[in-house]
Amino acid sequence: MTLRTTLAALACGLAATLALPAAAQQLTLPGEELATVESAEEGTTVTVTADSWNDLGIAIPAFATNADVATPANSGGTGALGIELARVVFNDLRNNGLFRPVGPDSLPRPAYDQITNPAWPTWQGRSAEMLVQGYVRANPDGRLTVGCYLYDVNLQDELVREGWVVTPAEWRRAAHKCADLVYSRLSGESPFFDSRIAYIAETGPKDNRVKRLAIMDSDGANHRFITNGQSTALTPRYSPDYSRIAYLSYQDGNPRIYVYDIDSGRQTLVAQNSNPTFAPRWSPDGQYLLYSMAIAGNTDIYRVPATGGTPLRLTSGPAIEVGGSYAPDGSQIVFESDQSGEQQCYIMNSDGSNQRRISFFGGRCATPEWSPRGDQIAFTHIVGDFHVAVMDTRGGSLRTLTNGWQDEAPTWAPNGRIIQFFRSARDNGDSAIWQVDLTGENERRLNTPVGASDPAWGPVLP
């Protein structure tokens, strides 16, 4: 992975550069305070409300190229690749509900020398408020330089720019980085598009379902099956550096956690004994793995160094203790236990001390997942049906985000603003991955080649 920022290359690669805007603009998310945007040129003050934010029009025309040359990234050369880059940015921004982008297929294509010098009347005439322009250039070594610029059309000003050098195989990452740049600059939130998801691909009837480990980019691209389906695979989790995937497999007939190394394709057993192990979880620094192990009918949670070594038993009661999700600082773990007679959520220190129940709101609390921002815990709220809900870390401020018949196993986007989960249908049990944002809005189903369950969203790619 060689993806590095090359602002200098951007600047010298293009003829004209604009001065940075005199006053930085602040925009806020819906529900937050109104923001004022000052226009340096005219001295007027524009109030941006939640409504106008939702309607924020962003024009994303095709990226330009300095010379239309062949590239392994696209059979049509860098010219065609420029259209694809803009499409990826467009789809990223369209699918999170915050923006109202317009993509390259219905927009004029800027020339290369217009990338740093937009044709303002063209965009003002289309009532676009924001403009994303970019370019792609093939380097002599075969790699690609991709530049991304965000402009405020009304102010006729550049808000932010960045550039990346990528191998042709990872051209989509440059587009995700561009979408992340625009999203972060306009929302004030951390980026998340340049990330991946591990999940379980499902085919076949409910009583003979084939379950395969699979991975894909956050937008569903670069999909890849990792296991062949001969044995059932469940509950994958990416290591924080994306080099490995811990998951459950029945390959030796029993449920056991394996750690699969993506580059080598080799995998190792996590616990060297004959007991069933399941529910793998990485610590945020990737140094430890949590797993749940059943010994003679009693399941408890254990922690083991990711490189192997002596496991530490974190829970010891006679009830079922299972799962676990680390706080982002690694100091605490939220997990589930049925010691009260039914599944509820508990928190302990990462060494197993100070265990205490946090969920007292009625119904069952299952599959808790700590937000990457640290302030929220998403979980499966079982109240007859299964809903995805969030609470604060003391079990308060319960909010139900989804309302399906069986919505299960939330996983957080790297920036903690979006939650994915899987939804199962009654009777045929067909499953699909869905996502919803933290406000409970913008629920949508992800496109996957076949049925899908057990999503696990990794961090922003290194």
Next chain:
Amino acid sequence: MKRLSLLIVASSVLALAACKKDPPEILPPVQPSAVPTSGPAPTPAPTQAGPVAGSQAHFSSAMSGRDVIYFDTDKFNIDSEDAAALRAQAEYMIQYTASRATVEGHADERGTREYNLALAERRATSARNYLVSLGVPEARLQVVSYGEERPAVTASNEQAWARNRRAVTVMIR
């Protein structure tokens, strides 16, 4: 005639109401005995030439449904009905001293996946421990949890879930 069928319905309702764990209305199908491979084909199979003692087909036929026990939601205790079935299983395994078995634990779909793996393991272990207490040597029994991954019945209703919360004893050959 109409009165008779009403009576039958009434008594089944009573039977259901009296039973604390809502046993499945439909019993699981008994696996048909394996057809013997020797001998001329078209004649009906003679009863004495059935499956080999200690095989799954033989065990399943001998148990006629008692190779499976059922559990309440989230529960793993052995009630009297389960105990009777497990006694039949234990007697069989004690009689056929070479027999070895896996107890498969299952959960219904109305639980989260990982909890169901733990719960189904607990159910299978519960059945296994009962068999051991009746004299089946530990070394001849193993346990596997399938969680909610292998439903016996695919519908999504109380009757189906009751049939899926189960521990199944399967002979290993």
